[in-house]
Amino acid sequence: MSAKEETVLGTFDPGVSKVELLRRFRDGEHADMRDHGRAILSRPEFSPVTGLPMEQHRARALAQAKALAEKGLTTVSFPEGYGGSHDVGGSIAAFEMIAYGDLSTWVKCGVHFGLVRGAILYLGTEKHHERYLRGIATIELPGCIVMTEAGHGSNVQGLRTTATYDVATGEFVIDTPDPSATKDFIGNSARDGRIGIVFARLIVGDVDHGVHALAVELRDQHGQVTEGITIEDCGEKLGLNGVDNGRITFDRLRVPRDALLDRYAQVSPDGEYTSAIENPNQRFFTMIGILINGRVSITGAGIRASESALTIAVRYGLARRQFGRPGGEEELLLDYITHQRRLLPALAGSYALHFAQEALVAEFHRAFTEADYPEADRRRFETLAAGLKVAASWHAGATIQACRECCGGAGYIAANRFAALKADTDPFTTFEGDNTVLLQLVAKSLLTGYKDQFGELDPLGMVAFAAGQLYETLMERTAVRAFVGRVVDELATTIRDEDVDRLDRAYQLGLLRWREEHQTAALARRLKRGVDGGSDPYGVFTDCQDQAVILAKAHIDRVVLEAFDVAIARCEDEAVKDTLNRLCDLHALHTIERDRAWFLEHGRMSAPRAKAITRAVNRLCRQVREDAGMLVEAFGIPENLLGAPIAPAPS
């Protein structure tokens, strides 16, 4: 490993192998950070273990988090002066390397160094930074985000825990009004958490100002839980058992006035509430917005976990033989088209998402480092973060499952890693926003994205209004019609395979763009019709949820393919570029094939063309199979983290 490592870390060398060129290209802007992460995680204490009892697993995750903090891998996004270099993008790259290891450690780090740090830094002010950030940087002061309630998961705006200002004592009184307001599934809280970022409705002088965040001491330095707080252990989970999730109730807990993280809203000693953001909705979404860190990080971890699974399954498929000609040698699993079909489009998908994530992380860096980051960009960025989180989490689940099945019985043995990969990535689909709820959010954002100004309308009214506007706009746009003309399919009775092979990226992108535009207009039309017919906006939008899901998915498919295409254009090595272009073709045509019913239904594809695309995907699978080994080795996953006995490093 070490000799190999040196080559990778070395300077550019024309004699360097294609797999290493590809790895460097993939590593991109944060290559140094990724290599730094690889070097640290290559230490044997990070190698996977199986069968740890829960309490030992929790202790191990905390110990690993401390070790990573010591090596500086978890603190790069902290401000200078607090142990970091405010490298927001680099921080995500570092976290992605951690995600090749034990995902319990990754979650523990993500909650603490990502979300808790972010809340203190962006919702708090100088006094909070001074009080907490150093302890957070060393994880001497382990933290947790006390947001979700038993009765309110995805609907954060509906939280019911209260923080009532008592002007007599200058304190907030935090209280759990009833069992459904119990804080639930709170990561890092059952065993370790000392500082909790508590989200509660701020009540000042009988006025409910909506959900705000307060920094609350949950335990003292001896681990003693603060009086007025009860913490119950959520116990064993499907996975991530190194993370200590808990349930928290508050019984009229009194905290000082300066516990309020008061960057966006302040309460004066005599009980005057002030905020520079007048619209309560906008205030809420601004505060919640800082937690976007979590979504960006989950996207990265989902992609990395899918890469771990693919590396194991592809290596196994290139070594394992089964069945064959009577009397002859048995065939390699990866030479079967059925095997290729299960693994290679998934591999292409992981590459596509990698480059989409690269673009997202660059935008994330801008959003949190540029002082005058435009509001319109922020909205686009938030939509992208939500959409990619959905895509990466479902992709990870499906890919890991396919990889596990492609390894047969061996895939079921815990030492071969799929047990942990499957169980630990499972919550990605529902945490930091349930995927189905996030798809609605993406769709709403696409509709409202056409409006420049947020008015006084509530979000739902705004959606309906925007849909009306959008409908008019789209119907007038000649661009749409011109575009339709360009991708309209021949009514030929036969399509020769060569016709499909010659299809360029513009055709692939054109189809996906056309679908997104069409779905946007169709949804806008349905919303407009509903609202014009006198129905309330909530009911109308709810009725259209299935259309909204189709639109959101269409949007995500398009942005992911664009990101892959844009990244390839940057590649300067022709051989690497060819490989990536073939992989991108497979990704694009497989995406189109998967949803070809939609294109057929909407007259954008003829039946012969659809069949030809299926044949083209088969041919591309045969071609990509030749690169498969190189494509997984280019992930550069440290051997010790991979760990699976069925998938030793190729000799």
Add this chain to the structure above:
Amino acid sequence: MSAKEETVLGTFDPGVSKVELLRRFRDGEHADMRDHGRAILSRPEFSPVTGLPMEQHRARALAQAKALAEKGLTTVSFPEGYGGSHDVGGSIAAFEMIAYGDLSTWVKCGVHFGLVRGAILYLGTEKHHERYLRGIATIELPGCIVMTEAGHGSNVQGLRTTATYDVATGEFVIDTPDPSATKDFIGNSARDGRIGIVFARLIVGDVDHGVHALAVELRDQHGQVTEGITIEDCGEKLGLNGVDNGRITFDRLRVPRDALLDRYAQVSPDGEYTSAIENPNQRFFTMIGILINGRVSITGAGIRASESALTIAVRYGLARRQFGRPGGEEELLLDYITHQRRLLPALAGSYALHFAQEALVAEFHRAFTEADYPEADRRRFETLAAGLKVAASWHAGATIQACRECCGGAGYIAANRFAALKADTDPFTTFEGDNTVLLQLVAKSLLTGYKDQFGELDPLGMVAFAAGQLYETLMERTAVRAFVGRVVDELATTIRDEDVDRLDRAYQLGLLRWREEHQTAALARRLKRGVDGGSDPYGVFTDCQDQAVILAKAHIDRVVLEAFDVAIARCEDEAVKDTLNRLCDLHALHTIERDRAWFLEHGRMSAPRAKAITRAVNRLCRQVREDAGMLVEAFGIPENLLGAPIAPAPS
């Protein structure tokens, strides 16, 4: 529970509720056995527990297996005189009830009481029955199937362990020639197994007669492993950690001549090999065929596990509220179309598979109880068993995952059961035959099913030959053309929703039948073209694997829908029948919607029709939602087995 139980067990009563009528109808022929199973499994010792260390879990599974044997639930398929009543069908029904509980117990019982009993009973002769069956019935003599090797999973015919006859001593010498012939993943072997059914190549006087089975003592009554045998523990697995899987190697182990299970092949003391089945292939498949028990049982367990998940998720969806009109009460999750779309077609699928399994079990009973069960029926039965195992295992995986996601964070807590349901059903897709390999088998069987006689051709040559025959036959069949005419779709530009609602079962079945016939002919044509072109049959079939998969899936879809339809026709209660018909419509149209690209590509459906079917599925979801609570309660899963705190019994 007990009052409810009494009503269910009581005689037919016109005042009985619809849910109970539905349960009785579902319970069918083996209703008494199912109720017997429910009563036993309602005892608190069968309630799920989480977080058990592996060794405790293994001990618990064995203890549960013993308790179930004592109550007679696992021995009904044993012959009279050996503790049973030879009720083969009833036995599967009993095992299905066990599958509502801990699936480790179910696997342990399945391997031991199902497969080991079956091997002794059907591959052995009187002496083996006398020697082993009583100890197996009480599980005093725990057994395992020692078949799979590290190098050979799905390709059983390629096993390499040898059993060489030594004429000098009248013994077989069992040996593991190299590490890839190590027996691997052998359930019940690491801790408990005393009797092993060892599959090895039988070598008599230098002639390799192919794979045969021998009964071998692995451990003595004190648990001491026999000299010449090494058993290693496979350790922790993704799930089913109550089952002790092991790796076994044989070092020239000597066993007496009568260890050979000699019903289909005998070796005389002086080393003469005899068998009534001359063709070695046919002999192999006859011997392996008795293990079909496993596939039938997995199908049942997959369906039951999906029912457990659906009961939890539907109950949760009918209690949990999230989001809603501003100021109004929040909405029930199950009132959202996106939620309905995720759960209700899955619920319909579980019902459809239940009735298909009912038909399979009836055939299974015939196959193992009728002395003159026709060979053609056996082939059809084996195809059905393979196909339904594939369908049920993938259905279980997808359904449990959807249910888990529909319960959000709560679904991730182990106490809510999805952790175990997911992990424990995961191997269903690869054990007892990898699903993708089984689909090939189904397709081959459909091609060769047209031939009446097995000739001297090897299986692959036979497939190619049969494909040629079939091609001619199909091309001549006017029935196909007439049929095509009946389902050909209108070229209308609009399809009114009423047109789809009026579509009858004949239309739904017609589409699925047409697809199967078309795919059969298409595959036959491709095979014929390949073989005519001079390619070898193996290569030709391998190239067509993707088409074979489509054919096999089309076949399974058709037989499942037919089974559901046939079952409904038997229902005498009009209200129950209406409910089931609506559910069957949802299942049928959802199946067609899922694969509508195929129908569009093959000109069997117009684009407006396809869109109308999507709308119809939405409408059916709305309707079935009203019955959803009743439909899951009719599964009749004992409350203590369900166990999930988030899904208490409806009041």
